[in-house]
Amino acid sequence: MTSYDYDLFVIGAGSGGVRAARVSAAHGAKVAIAEEHRVGGTCVIRGCVPKKLLVYGAHFAEDLRDAIRFGWKVPEHCQFDWQCLRDNVLGEVDRLNGAYQETLTNHGVEIIHERATIAGPNEVKLAGGKTVSAGKILIAVGATPHIPQFAGHELGITSNEVFHLDTLPRRILIAGGGYIANEFAGIFNEFGSQVTLINRTDVILRGYDHSVRDRLLQISTMKGIEFRFHAEFERIEKNDDGSLKVAMSEHEPIDVDCVLFATGRVPNTHSLSVENAGVELDEKGAVKVDEHSRSTCESIYAVGDVTNRVQLTPVAIREGQAFADSVFGDKPTTVDYACIPSAVFSHPPIASVGMTESEAKRKLGSVKIYTSDFRAMKNVLAQRNERALYKMVCDGETDKVVGLHMIGPDSPEILQAAAVAVKAGLTKADFDATVALHPSMAEELVLLK
Structure with missing residues (x-):
């Protein structure tokens, strides 16, 4: 041996x-x-x-x-x-x-x-x-x-370095359309930085349901984040004052203090x-x-x-x-990759589990969609015009819930428990039969129309 x-x-x-x-x-x-x-x-x-x-x-x-x-x-x-x-x-x-x-x-x-x-x-x-x-x-x-290769790319940083910045950038350009890009766009915007997000396409958060990603784009724009779509880097140059001039396709150059690459891993x-x-x-x-x-x-x-x-x-x-x-444990085990919940900690956050509406239509044919579009009670009193959106995707033949998608305060905390129901194969009728916990945002999940 x-x-x-x-x-x-x-x-x-x-x-x-x-x-x-x-x-x-x-x-x-x-x-x-x-x-x-x-x-x-x-x-x-x-x-x-x-x-x-x-x-x-x-x-x-x-x-x-x-x-x-x-x-x-x-x-x-x-x-x-x-x-x-x-x-x-x-x-x-x-x-x-x-x-x-x-x-x-x-x-x-x-x-x-x-x-x-x-x-x-x-x-x-x-x-x-x-x-x-x-x-x-x-x-x-x-x-x-992943760091895109072009003239001056070495002047940018990635998510590895962003936690160690000496000072908060007054102006930051974030490249990418995924969860890392949108999360840091929300973070720096709330800290008071002027945020510009550029993406090679006009789609953010590819893979998430179109309803919640469109809502995030709407709210992010309302909060002051600028989006430049169909933009690819051409070069980055350092200005005399230490700031960066970024040239990109389809758009005018922009001067910023920091470029953050969030273009995938x-x-x-x-x-x-x-x-x-x-x-x-x-x-x-x-x-x-x-x-x-x-x-x-x-x-x-x-x-x-x-x-x-x-x-x-x-x-x-x-x-x-x-x-x-x-x-080593003499217990053969494999991982079930179906119905994995995920979240985007944007402002406000997104949470999702199961099939999107378009995915369900493609795979199942017949689907039923239930939604709730509302303002959280806290936002109402705060006079914050920001609406949450909950969306349930069901198999049109069996009533089985095959997807849940949410954007709004505490969405990831709410979805974790709801994901158990989706994983278990429960139906819309099972959700309807559950008494609402009032007043809460989570109760919308059992009141969807």
Whole structure:
């Protein structure tokens, strides 16, 4: 029997890799995990967590203005301290980084703070020059921001650097139409920056239902965010005063203080040397895997964003859990990718689960659509002319709810529970039979017409 240094060697200590390492060790495996940056990965260190904390901070801009209508004496001009919020957020990231390391150590996982690459089917080479062996190797290196290539692209930043800005930009241009672009557009707009969002097409949030994305575009424009569609970068140049001049197709040049690329994320397989083990990548650089997350090499697996299946943290965690249970827990498990809820933490936020209206019509033919278009009670008293929209998509033949799409305050918090009902295959009649919880925004889900 072949002897290895480790039963499992994980490359990448993000959400999927950490879960796989911890659970595999709990099943009795000897596990090591290599991480060249900080433990926690994209979500904890430079993604979901610090971004959501910025979203909370941005909400106070509207809450403070609204508070006046609710009887609170608030100064007319409230001052925002970017450095204070930034440092507090980074402090929380530090705490989480330590907590993740402690969790791994407590489960007996060896943490190696070095870059690791594939040296063979059962071998990993560390940046320091050492080569170690493992019965199984798990690639969990995640994805990295895509940076468009054109003259001056190096003058822009990505979501990796945005949390570390020295000062709040007075004018910021954000490139992209996805969730990262729209979330940061909302954040910086609430902080008082002049925000321009450019996109190569005229569609934002591709993949979300057209009704909610159109509503977000309408509200974002009303809030002062400028959208430039059918715009592609031509060049960025630095002005004498340190600002940036951005030239783009179909539109006039614009002077800004910061350019943020939010143009998608690509699997982080560059220079990972997967060819040394016969691991195949697809045309986007993602590791090809089967339903058990096994690559084209028998001993090497991959989970999370590096596989480009569904780039969401909870999905990576489930994939890591399924891998550990299958390989080391003697409990073969696969991940169900149907009906995965998702959210956009824009201002206001969007939440969605299941099929969009157009997708349902294409797949089912006969559909029934139920909607509620309303102003939240808080917005009414605050005299904020901002309407929420809830939309239910049902199979026209069976009455089964196949999609729920929402935009409005607290939509992600509301949808999480409702997603259970959609996943369970409940019908519109089941929603109708549930007594409304009044007064709440969530009650609209059982009152849809």
